[in-house]
Amino acid sequence: RHHHRAAISGHSMGGHGAITIALKNPGLYKAVSAFAPICNPVNVPWGVKAFSGYLGEDRASWAQYDATELMKGYAGPHLPLLIDQGSSDNFLAAQLAPQALQEAAAARGYAPFTLRMQEGYDHSYFFISTFIDDHLDHAARALGLAAP
Template sequence: MTTERIEHRACFGGWQDVYRHRSEVLGCDMTVGVYLPPQVEQGPCPVLYWLSGLTCTEQNFITKAGAQRYAAEHGIILVAPDTSPRGEDVADAEGYDLGKGAGFYVNATQAPWASHYRMYDYIVDELPTWVEADPMASDRRAISGHSMGGHGALTIALKNPGRYRSVSAFSPIVAPTQVPWGQKAFAAYLGDDREAWKAWDTVELIRQAREQLPLLVDQGDADEFLQGQLKPELLQAAAAEAGHPLTLRMRPGYDHSYYFIASFIGDHIAHHAAALNA
């Protein structure tokens, strides 16, 4: 894989880097933020993959979340990829919730999306193959994300039992088959067969999960998308019915922004550290 480091900044005793690399899966160049904690000087460190939400690039998390401080404390590498394929020949659409910046972490099956929009394969296979080939990274991994990225983190963990030591999410889209954001994206990327959509829906996947990996979810009760797009009560009901371990924390007064993420990212990284370093 051809890679180029395009940013390199000292941060909490480690380094916040950004790389550009060629993705064969997506058929385009991609950028990804990688935070290396100071502990990499002593040996391989576990990796936390962060999936961002609609309209985001790798920059949102690395500049707004304040996660590097906690990653440095716990000795965790943070990997924050872009949210979709990019480039002039990559299909796009009007609006923020479809196309570039809105990959939804699925493998598209419909034209014109299928040739590039394979974010699931990129996150699960191609990106970790590159990251974990570096001797600074171990094969102990966790996954987290926000909104569309929370959807991605939860579904990817549920679809890949044994691959991740832990999973968490902020304000995730837990039932994309039942809300406008997901319905618009899935109709475009996956076609009209709503049964096929269920393979990318946390509420559906939790009913048949083959691993009881505990889910940690934080949700602000002042989130402007709470009722129309997020519906955490659907996840709570599905987890209760399936007997799947879920910690759902409703946070009074918090909205959908990175102010919310920055307030509790330390809790999430500590949660992952406990599993990754066990």
């Protein structure tokens, strides 16, 4: 009903959820943002474990729940996408794969796509509390509630 006034955001698994929900519902949201999202679960241990448990062993069916795979075929409106990722996040190398989503977005010509690596930050509350205002401003601008 008020989709013209909605943005979506999340952290970690919730960040992945926010991105996939936005990509699976073109036009429903005006902006999406995420903190340290799991960006390519079909190719990381957390995702493989979760998808195997919940979806079974048919890996082809997993793509519809993977932000990077969804981005590869995305043809909807390009809503502003902001990701903040801590460079010292202990999950970054093995689990999060933001570069996979960034590469898929670049290959599709998806813009605006912003991946900010935040030096020295990890996966914690302090990381989120430091940058949450940027994410709220990101949504507010997209919703026409703040100056561009």
